[in-house]
Amino acid sequence: MKAIIVKPPNAGVQITDVNEKEVDNYGKVKIRTLYNGICGTDREIVNGKLTLSTLPKGKNFLVLGHEAIGVVEEPCCGFSQGELVMPVNRRGCGVCRNCLVGRPDFCETGGFGEAGIHNMDGFMREEWYDDPKYLVRIPKALEDIGILAQPLADIEKSIEEIFEVQKRIPVWTCEDGTLNCRKALIVGTGPIGILFTLLFRTYGLEVWMANRREPTEVEQTVLEETHTNYFNSANGYEKLKDSAGKFDVIIDATGADAGLLTNVLPLLARNGILGLFGFSVSGSASMDFKALQEIVHANKVLIGLVNGQKPHFQQAVIHLASWKTLYPKTAKNLITRTISIENEREVLKVLKEKEHGEIKIRIIW
Amino acid sequence: MKAIIVKPPNAGVQITDVNEKEVDNYGKVKIRTLYNGICGTDREIVNGKLTLSTLPKGKNFLVLGHEAIGVVEEPCCGFSQGELVMPVNRRGCGVCRNCLVGRPDFCETGGFGEAGIHNMDGFMREEWYDDPKYLVRIPKALEDIGILAQPLADIEKSIEEIFEVQKRIPVWTCEDGTLNCRKALIVGTGPIGILFTLLFRTYGLEVWMANRREPTEVEQTVLEETHTNYFNSANGYEKLKDSAGKFDVIIDATGADAGLLTNVLPLLARNGILGLFGFSVSGSASMDFKALQEIVHANKVLIGLVNGQKPHFQQAVIHLASWKTLYPKTAKNLITRTISIENEREVLKVLKEKEHGEIKIRIIW
Amino acid sequence: MKAIIVKPPNAGVQITDVNEKEVDNYGKVKIRTLYNGICGTDREIVNGKLTLSTLPKGKNFLVLGHEAIGVVEEPCCGFSQGELVMPVNRRGCGVCRNCLVGRPDFCETGGFGEAGIHNMDGFMREEWYDDPKYLVRIPKALEDIGILAQPLADIEKSIEEIFEVQKRIPVWTCEDGTLNCRKALIVGTGPIGILFTLLFRTYGLEVWMANRREPTEVEQTVLEETHTNYFNSANGYEKLKDSAGKFDVIIDATGADAGLLTNVLPLLARNGILGLFGFSVSGSASMDFKALQEIVHANKVLIGLVNGQKPHFQQAVIHLASWKTLYPKTAKNLITRTISIENEREVLKVLKEKEHGEIKIRIIW
Amino acid sequence: MKAIIVKPPNAGVQITDVNEKEVDNYGKVKIRTLYNGICGTDREIVNGKLTLSTLPKGKNFLVLGHEAIGVVEEPCCGFSQGELVMPVNRRGCGVCRNCLVGRPDFCETGGFGEAGIHNMDGFMREEWYDDPKYLVRIPKALEDIGILAQPLADIEKSIEEIFEVQKRIPVWTCEDGTLNCRKALIVGTGPIGILFTLLFRTYGLEVWMANRREPTEVEQTVLEETHTNYFNSANGYEKLKDSAGKFDVIIDATGADAGLLTNVLPLLARNGILGLFGFSVSGSASMDFKALQEIVHANKVLIGLVNGQKPHFQQAVIHLASWKTLYPKTAKNLITRTISIENEREVLKVLKEKEHGEIKIRIIW
Structure with missing residues (x-):
């Protein structure tokens, strides 16, 4: 499976094939990646500057990517085939009361993971498996700007x-x-x-x-x-x-x-x-x-x-939907570029440095 | 000026000419009516069944209508000419603390007025003057379903x-x-x-x-x-x-x-x-x-x-805007009919009784 | 060990010896009972009228009593010997989020227990063992009216x-x-x-x-x-x-x-x-x-x-302490009688029916 | 009438006779001063170091004192003769919504006054008249430590x-x-x-x-x-x-x-x-x-x-009452000295500098 990987704390980024058994998965819902968003945090990792970025336990690389939209591949666990979903990127420590009520943004132990950043593989890869608890539905009508639901x-x-x-x-x-x-x-x-x-x-x-x-x-x-x-x-x-x-x-x-x-x-x-x-x-x-x-x-x-959780992703979806009506020009301007994963040179380039005039760049799979 | 008037507690409704000086106005912003919505409360007044409906003090008729969208006629008080606005229908007693903070939905004295229902002329008329404090902006993109912002x-x-x-x-x-x-x-x-x-x-x-x-x-x-x-x-x-x-x-x-x-x-x-x-x-x-x-x-x-106030009208606008994106078929279905004020016979008819299949009927001026 | 037992749904109450191994205990802190309060719920159980009262699982009797003050017998788990403590009577289902955050008053499953009432032995007995989590400190200065902290x-x-x-x-x-x-x-x-x-x-x-x-x-x-x-x-x-x-x-x-x-x-x-x-x-x-x-x-x-939990017991202690200063006559009047457990006839009598002029009756051990 | 006066921004303090008509009063309840508390702010004013201390408008002196307990002299406005009262020291701007709901601690205009500090005469004087709205009842049982209700x-x-x-x-x-x-x-x-x-x-x-x-x-x-x-x-x-x-x-x-x-x-x-x-x-x-x-x-x-308001004074009374029961030694230690207003030399001395071991010093009138 193709994936974009990094090796923090070292600088560098590769598009490469990874063994499906070597990467983290989180549940039963099979999801094929459609889009990834790129943000400043990705670039800090790629450039070896984000000291809090760490490898998943016992591994020697990290799949990058905490902004993703995927399509459900097989009906499972309340999701239909073909539904668009976005994963919640920070996941709880499993111990403190805030994490137990679904709010690792206020984790008390600091034992949370952040996909593509810290202790957990991210979503810049062909596909992954996830837990419904961490999946947010993205309406088809928001396929164009939905990737913004994560930063929003x-x-x-x-x-x-x-x-x-x-x-x-x-x-x-x-x-x-x-x-x-x-x-x-x-x-x-x-x-x-x-x-x-x-x-x-x-x-x-x-x-x-x-x-x-x-x-x-x-x-x-x-x-x-x-x-x-x-x-x-x-x-x-x-x-x-x-x-x-x-x-x-x-x-x-x-x-x-x-x-x-x-x-x-x-x-x-x-x-x-x-x-x-x-x-x-x-x-x-x-x-x-x-x-x-x-x-x-x-x-x-x-x-x-810091950090929004699933309820905030869901609010973000509502607000993005409203902005398509209320601020249509702005909504159109927010995604400044979409690059195919096939175009590896450009993908690697924008992962290393910000483009002039960039607001949000998407990778399309 | 043409207006739709009632005489509670008596049944009956008329489309008639009223003297502009005889009807209530509330401020300096001149507004020409574009749409009125009709709701069950209007029909209860028309049919003489709403005991709490009362005439404005010292008057012998009441202008009906608490759902309205109008267009600002002249720049004034922060509004530009051509902006669409909706009036907030319940207005405070001027005495209790909830009314003083803009929340007559929780009026403690019961001394509030309700336009077109209770103590205050409503908005089923060619034009009215209002106070910016009670006006909610309706984006042009919501002209089609914006009238729902009042019930919503x-x-x-x-x-x-x-x-x-x-x-x-x-x-x-x-x-x-x-x-x-x-x-x-x-x-x-x-x-x-x-x-x-x-x-x-x-x-x-x-x-x-x-x-x-x-x-x-x-x-x-x-x-x-x-x-x-x-x-x-x-x-x-x-x-x-x-x-x-x-x-x-x-x-x-x-x-x-x-x-x-x-x-x-x-x-x-x-x-x-x-x-x-x-x-x-x-x-x-x-x-x-x-x-x-x-x-x-x-x-x-x-x-x-009971009763939403200005912050709720503003939230309603955001949610209507989001539903145009998320639930486009539903959004289209919500306004089941638009009748011209010229078609007096039909206007009077729908003011008296609910239509089969009706969700929301608008009058257009 | 002497205990006051009932056999819901049957009417009746006995003061009898029970085998220490046959009664429920909840932790490591050894507590000798000083006082029990009697309330209407106790009488409903005694008179066979409280349909929701049930025996602890697999047992044929229930130790009565949900209002108690005891003295810590041996230093343990943050408590010193001689400290006065009151047990929290309702305890969580262990499953729902409200119980997980210490608030079984809002239990969602209904799977909670209530000491001396429902599924759990109570505290009308010579001694019991408890978990610090369910123990509220009662200051010595409140020994006289502290039993009211439970109903309060x-x-x-x-x-x-x-x-x-x-x-x-x-x-x-x-x-x-x-x-x-x-x-x-x-x-x-x-x-x-x-x-x-x-x-x-x-x-x-x-x-x-x-x-x-x-x-x-x-x-x-x-x-x-x-x-x-x-x-x-x-x-x-x-x-x-x-x-x-x-x-x-x-x-x-x-x-x-x-x-x-x-x-x-x-x-x-x-x-x-x-x-x-x-x-x-x-x-x-x-x-x-x-x-x-x-x-x-x-x-x-x-x-x-319904039902206060540990934070409410702690507030009750503060308020009782303030009332001793602010409402001294009232504070003195609240405990209308204290009966020794030795006086079995009177204890059984007040467990069956309310006394004239009674506010709160205590049993002293 | 005897009063303790200052002339900010100048240093200095005097015990002197003032004309009753020259000092600020705030209502109809006649109050004879029993106690004043002294705090660091008083000393900063006396020593000319509190730049925000200002004279009441149009006056050339300021009556010092924002901590006071007085006794109601004549029945008035819901108060009985002989009741102990404490004045709330900060009073609203009369304009902003927080002041309108009795919360000048969150005044938005900054136009509030502070008795004895800023724009308003304080309570280090034989008597004053006040508005019930700004008076907090002090139970007789708290006469000994009640002066702490203001800082608390x-x-x-x-x-x-x-x-x-x-x-x-x-x-x-x-x-x-x-x-x-x-x-x-x-x-x-x-x-x-x-x-x-x-x-x-x-x-x-x-x-x-x-x-x-x-x-x-x-x-x-x-x-x-x-x-x-x-x-x-x-x-x-x-x-x-x-x-x-x-x-x-x-x-x-x-x-x-x-x-x-x-x-x-x-x-x-x-x-x-x-x-x-x-x-x-x-x-x-x-x-x-x-x-x-x-x-x-x-x-x-x-x-x-910063700054408590009337609801906080009332809570302070409850808490002081509870501490007399819960922390009796501490409660007794909080007032480290009471000086008669007759002892002018000592009063002026403690207004200028803090005593060794001082917690709270009271002046008694």
Whole structure:
């Protein structure tokens, strides 16, 4: 069986034949892979930079891939032949109470596995077997953009958690009972930044996206179709405060320098929440005693946001379906390229580095 | 200005010219009516049967209509010319804390108004002026089925409240973190029953619809497209328990005889919740001491469900948008007829009685 | 070992010697019984009226008793010799998610056991062995009234659940952020009614107690010390509505005729909740269609309330401790009699029938 | 009328006569002051170091004092003559939704006042008039330690908010449904640290207190009576991790150097929450990119905690009452000194600097 394999902690990636008996399978539902999505985490593994990536126990390679859509090959366990399914990528430790209730995003032991990343083979291979518990149905009508349900699930969980945390405030809703008066700032305009923007807009918040440059043409389309504001932060964030005021929610979706936190914290409004999504790769955030005083005085929260689970995948499917109606141009723009697995050279190339203008690249099997 | 007027508590309905100065307006945004939806409540008023329907203070007629889509005529207050909007129909008492936070669905004083029903003129008229606070944007792509956002808002609120109430249970989610293992029984297959079905399916529950007959062709389409079960209750509910077991949620969406409650209560599972939606018009529910014991033993809840507010209208828009993608046949079937306001004879006819096969009828202006 | 045993479903009770190997034990902590409380459920078992009472599997008798305080005999498992402990009486099915997270009060399978009642031997015996997981520490300073922590735990859970359910309302708190403007009606003035009263007062609600007679002297003390109102319902509830208005919370703590529900439902305010606690033993509640309409119109809830678990026992300990300071006369009055296990005739007598003026009777070992 | 006045931003404090017409009053209930508590904030104002302290509008002095117990002088507005009351110190902006529902702790405008600190005269004076809305009843049985209800209210709100935030986690409770398996670290052993300890113990968490020295004798009593652990952090926190593991909750109650945050963050467990209470007065907290990664990976939260409101004062009363029973030695030790207002020299002295061994000092009028 053809598969894309890596050997963390070493850099490198291969498309090769693997023995079906040598790779992990997780259940009885036989699934033939249709699409894989590629994300930054895949590239970090390929480039030997993701220290938390580990081989499955007792093996010397790891099948890459945590974003996948497959087709059920044989009727089994409540699934019909031909149904499209997406696997949930993080799977529980089997011990802690959060994992026992299907929520390894809050695993307490750290003993979870992550397909294609950590301790478990992923889905960049011709086929795999899985447990219905970890399979999410993808409607045929979403075959085109459904691969986004995986990254979007992480955003769904993040925003759900933010809303849960804000229930600490007696009244966080607006005078009309909605969230329309709340303002969110999304720093970073990659796929994660765009998905945060789309989902906060869906929940009714006013949104600003920020990056250290003018928006691209595709970003411009998103901004217009979703009535989102944009801020070029090349010269710092001072002017944003002047024009937009402070923000009820700020998301750092850059995965860049930790110092960003220091810069955007002064933009956080009373009772506000600042979410960290993705992993800073350099630098240091500094908060002097006055910044801490302000956090206390004004009931502010900083929170780490990570990993969506099956309920979030299912919400992601609903939201993607709604966006095809509400934001059709944006929906079309999100998949910037589809490459056949036969085109090995290109597949390996995009696994190593990001393309110009890329939002989401799919491999088709 | 042409308007459809009624004179509760008297039966009767007229299409007539009204003086613009004699009808209620609510703000500065000028809106020209595009569509009105007709629902059972309108017919109860027309037939003189809705005792709670009252004239606006000091007036001798009431403009009918609480389901409407209009187009903004002049840019104002954050709205652009040409935008489609839907008015929120229930408006607060201005006094209690729930109304002050935009949630007159939980008004404590009972001093709220309901456009076209109670104390406030409705929207079956050429145009009206409104306050942005009560206007919900309807995307152009939803012009076809958007009128359903009003009844769906009531369902959105109902299911939100049910989920809130079930948070009393430490773990109500399934082993995979979703609600896929939870079963809902919807009694009644009118527009309300169908919207409950669609929304519970969207949230992942397994659903049974029930009525005292075989499903119609349209209902059959809904059942197939949404993977919903059906039960013919003509011979009672005993057999349903045998085939489907007990239900975590039961909704009485019949607005029929109160005695239904007595019949379906034994189908409620441990920790279950039985929601009453709409208003029984006859009969009596009886619960003997053993039925009450069972409610206590097994943590059961009975709850009255009523009225969605602006946040629920906005959720309804998102869900309608998703259903166009996920359930396209069903979405198409929901509007069973559109009648021009010029066709006065037919408009008056459908205002008096329900059509065979009707789900939702629209008037177009 | 001396024990009080019953043989459900047969009536009868004996104080007798049992072989230590023939009775259930649950763990490693050796506990010598100090006190048992007697409650109505014990008497129903003794009188052969509690159909749900069953023998432990494979046995021909059941050790009675679900209210107990014991002393740890030997240091074990985090407990010191001499510590006072109370066992949690309901224990989980071991299968469902609620039982796995320590909350068999919401058991989904019904497979739980209840010590001294259903499938498990109770604690009216000289000593037993238990699992730390099911043991609640009772401070020495509460030795006098600590036995009330068991029944109070049920009330703690009930009020906690009521507060959880009322979170469905955007703002249920008063203009000063408290619950001081909320009114509760407690029907029934037995130990359960009194504990509900004390706990609702502790949470700041205004409380009315009701019974079909004038208050006793002890009740009068409770009313005065806790600033609680009283209503004699011998002539119906009409006059209560006139004097006190409607209630945000109503508790049926009578365990009497189901028809009470019909009578008190009209007293429930908008957004109100009516809790059923204990088990009606006769009659039938009737709600005609207008009563159901009112439930819907005004967002009302009926809820069954049952069984507190370990977190509720711990809250009960805190509240009992506070009442010794805040309501010292009431606290003293709650234990109306303590009978030595040596006085077998009296023990058997109070196990068969309620004493005049009884609130809580203890057996001392 | 005698009063203790200050003139922020200038240092200094005087006991002097003030004209009753020149000081702020807030309602109709006439209250004669019995006790005032002194806290660190008072001393910061007296020493001219609290920049946020401001004079009431149009005045040239501020009556100090935000901790007070008074006696109602004349029956009024639901209060009887002779009742003890405590005023709520922070009062709403009158504009935002949180203030409208009695929760100025989450004021969105920042337009609130704080008696004795900011924009409003305080309660270190012979008498004042107040609004029932802002008065909390203090039972006679709590006259001795009731003054602690004000600082404790802040802790009540803080822990309530922490528990609200942790509801983001599907299951945060332990296998027995309690919080007994959760561990809290309280850094700082002043009155705030002690009150945090007592309240977390009351809620069942295992607690460690930490300070850069061995515990005092009084602290030793608290530790023993409440079964709390202690850690001497003079040599850093490394050894604490070795002996106690990581903490689910960490509270910085030092009000000292911001750098503490950097030191204790590595002690925070998965899904943990770190609360900042009080105001750092120097230094800077630094979090490098790896610390931020860990916050994201492990769902961690940092939160600012401030100000309790009337519901929290009422909870504080209940908890103080319970501690008199549960922790009698600790309760007795909390008020370390009571000074008569006649003893002006000593009053002024303790307003300027903290006494050795002080927990809470009261002025008696």
